Structure formats: C-alpha cells, structure tokens
Amino acid sequence: MKYQSPQQNCPIRRSILKQDNFFQRAEVIKRNREKRTQHGHFLVEGVAQISIAVKHGWGIHAFLHSSGRPLSTWATELLRSAAAQEIWELSPDLMAILSDKDETSELLAIVETRKLAPTNIPAVGRGLVVVFDRPSSPGNLGSSIRSADAFGATGIIVTGHAVDIYDPFVVRGSMGAIFGLPVTTATSHLDVKQWADSARAQGHDYQIVGSSGKTETLVTAQDFTRPTVLVLGNETVGMSKGYWDICDAVVKIPIGGELSSINVSCAASILLYEVTRQRLGS
Numbered sequence: 309m310k311y312q313s314p315q316q317n318c319p320i321r322r323s324i325l326k327q328d329n330f331f332q333r334a335e336v337i338k339r340n341r342e343k344r345t346q347h348g349h350f351l352v353e354g355v356a357q358i359s360i361a362v363k364h365g366w367g368i369h370a371f372l373h374s375s376g377r378p379l380s381t382w383a384t385e386l387l388r389s390a391a392a393q394e395i396w397e398l399s400p401d402l403m404a405i406l407s408d409k410d411e412t413s414e415l416l417a418i419v420e421t422r423k424l425a426p427t428n429i430p431a432v433g434r435g436l437v438v439v440f441d442r443p444s445s446p447g448n449l450g451s452s453i454r455s456a457d458a459f460g461a462t463g464i465i466v467t468g469h470a471v472d473i474y475d476p477f478v479v480r481g482s483m484g485a486i487f488g489l490p491v492t493t494a495t496s497h498l499d500v501k502q503w504a505d506s507a508r509a510q511g512h513d514y515q516i517v518g519s520s521g522k523t524e525t526l527v528t529a530q531d532f533t534r535p536t537v538l539v540l541g542n543e544t545v546g547m548s549k550g551y552w553d554i555c556d557a558v559v560k561i562p563i564g565g566e567l568s569s570i571n572v573s574c575a576a577s578i579l580l581y582e583v584t585r586q587r588l589g590s
Contacts, residue, residue, distance in 0.1 A: 320394040323375070324402060331402055334372065334418060338406065341472040344421065350474035352417045353408060355382065360484035362391050367420035370394040374403040374412065383415045392417070408476065421474055424492040426499055429463030431507035435514070435535045436461045436583060439500055441551055442468035442542040443572070449473070450481020451573035452540070457485035459580035464491045465500055468548070497550035504537055504554075518547050518555040519579055521569060527559040532583040540579070543572045 324331050336343045338351040349369055352358055359382075362368065371392045373379065377400065379387070387395055404412045429437055438456040443449040449471055456464055466473055473491055494500065500516070507514045517530060518539040539555065541547035552558065561578050563570060570578075 319390070319392050322394060322396045324396055324398045325375075326399075327402065330396065331398070334370075334396075334406055334416075337418070338476055341475065344472065344474050348421050349418050350421055350479070351406065351476060352419050352479055353406075353413050353476070354480060354484070355415075357479060357482075357484040357487070358386070358415060358417045361417065361419055361487045362386065362389075364487045366422070366487055368392040369418040369420055370396050372396045372398055372403065372406065372416040372418070373414060374398060374400045376400070377414060379414055386415065408480075424490055426463075426465050426492050426494050426503040427506075428492055429465070429490045429503065431503075431510050431512045431514070431535075432462060433512060433535065434533070434587065435463075435507070435512065436580075437463045437465060437503070437514075437537045438576070438580070439465045439467060439537060439539040439551075440470070441497070441539060441547055443470050444543055445572075446471045446475040446477035447481045448543060448571065448573045450478040450483075450486075452576040453478070453482040453491060454485045455573065455577040455580055457482075457489055459577075459584045461489060461580070463489060465494050465503070466491070467494045467496055467500065497548065497554055500537060500539070500551075501554045507535070515556045516554055518551050518558040519560065519575065520546050520552075520558050521560050521563070522546070523558040523560050525557065525559045527561055527579055527582050530557055530559045532586045536583065538579060538583065540572060540576055 337347055337349050344350050368391050371387055375397045406416055407413045438461045479486055504514045504516055512535050514535040514537055516537045539547060539551050561575060
C-alpha cells in the first residue's frame with residue numbers, strides 16, 4: 309500500500325492491491341449495520357447517488373476507483389475536486405467485490421453518516437413530514453423515500469425497530485433522495501407527537517394522519533391542504549397502537565381485487581400523490 313502525506317486541499321491517495329485493512333473496512337460497512345454505526349461511514353454506489361451526496365455537502369471520506377480503467381469526465385472531475393478526504397485506487401478484482409453491478413461501477417464513495425433527529429426537520433406552512441413505522445424492507449424504504457422527495461416532503465422520520473437508513477439497498481432505492489432532505493430516526497411515536505406539538509406551538513397547524521386498511525375513511529375524503537404528518541405502518545402489521553392513539557385521522561386507499569393490501573412503497577406513492585393533488589388544486 310502506497311501512502312501520500314496530505315497537503316492543503318489535496319486528498320490522501322492510497323493504492324490498494326490486496327484485501328488489507330482499508331479494503332476490509334469498505335467491505336464491512338457495506339454489509340454490516342453495526343460497523344456502519346461504529347465507523348460512521350457507509351458505502352455509496354451509483355452516479356446519481358454520489359452526485360447528489362456531493363451536491364448537498366455530505367462528507368466524503370473516500371472515492372474508490374479501479375486501477376488502469378479509463379474514467380468518464382464525471383468521475384475524473386470528482387477525483388480532481390476537493391470533495392473527498394482520500395482517493396483509493398483498487399485493483400479491478402477488489403472493486404468488483406465491492407460493486408453490486410454486473411459491470412463494475414467506475415466510482416464508489418465512502419460517505420460519512422449524519423445523526424439527525426426529528427428536531428432537524430423544519431416546521432413550515434404546508435409542510436409534509438412522512439413517518440415510517442418500523443419498516444422492515446430496505447428496498448421498500450428506499451423507494452418510499454424517493455417518492456416522498458418527489459412529492460415535496462420536507463422531512464422523513466423512521467421510528468422503532470427498523471432497517472438501517474444507510475443500508476446500501478435503502479440508499480440505492482432512494483436514488484440519492486436520502487441526501488436531499490432530512491431523513492431522521494426516532495425511538496417511537498412519542499417523538500413524532502413531540503415534534504408535532506412543538507410545530508403547533510410555533511403556530512403551524514399540523515395534523516397527524518395515519519394510513520390503514522382497517523378504517524372506513526378514504527384518503528380522498530381527508531383535507532391535506534393543512535400541514536401534515538403522514539404515517540405509514542410496518543409492511544406486515546401496519547401502524548402500532550401508539551400511532552393510532554396520536555393520529556387526528558386515519559385513512560385508507562380503496563383497494564379491489566383478490567388481495568387485501570398493496571406494497572408499502574406503492575401505498576406511500578398513492579397517499580403522497582393525493583396530498584400533492586389536493587395542494588395543487590387549492
């Protein structure tokens with residue numbers, strides 16, 4: 309392994325040709341939640357995801373690329389920028405191990421995590437905060453974050469025993485949306501209620517609206533022109549009792565056919581579309 313002493317605005321450069329400590333750290337933060345928390349880093353793959361992370365000022369610990377591989381203008385400019393603290397040049401076989409794509413990505417990034425709480429979400433007029441109660445599928449959570457961003461959410465709260473928001477499948481499913489808005493975590497519904505109460509004390513008339521197939525109120529009957537905290541429950545068991553207790557209203561999506569439920573990320577998109585439809589029409 310070669311080492312170059314850092315200079316001002318000049319990243320440390322490393323040549324990694326075997327599964328040394330640096331490679332092992334990159335590999336372990338990809339697959340192990342506990343290690344991501346311990347190191348405060350997570351692995352990001354994809355042009356959109358990396359670009360959005362850089363755009364929004366996320367700390368980039370390192371860019372990783374293959375030795376001997378021609379790079380695109382996009383990758384070359386990132387490596388020449390001062391965005392990363394370090395640049396790692398890996399052998400092609402090591403990059404292939406870290407990449408999840410059939411054709412190895414030209415660039416990976418080790419990004420610093422952010423420890424955000426609901427208090428990092430601003431309370432604003434016509435705000436829309438989306439809450440995910442104990443999500444268990446990384447792919448579903450990632451897709452739902454992407455939909456929340458697309459439909460104008462001002463923040464996201466993930467509560468309870470849930471998947472890691474920095475899981476590679478969450479980041480990939482979000483297509484980088486996780487870098488563009490506050491995605492926070494909290495212990496339970498009580499943290500959500502505390503946030504809503506604080507927002508109301510500031511003069512913002514937030515309502516807490518849950519979603520469940522066990523209610524009679526259709527989503528189209530609810531007024532979403534008010535500032536809203538929208539709650540989506542766990543994929544299997546729905547919202548916890550605590551959320552039922554704090555919700556001002558609970559709505560359902562009208563569903564026909566043989567099945568009694570739909571994928572939570574699909575449900576999120578439908579509910580969020582209805583919020584946007586009402587607000588555009590008001």
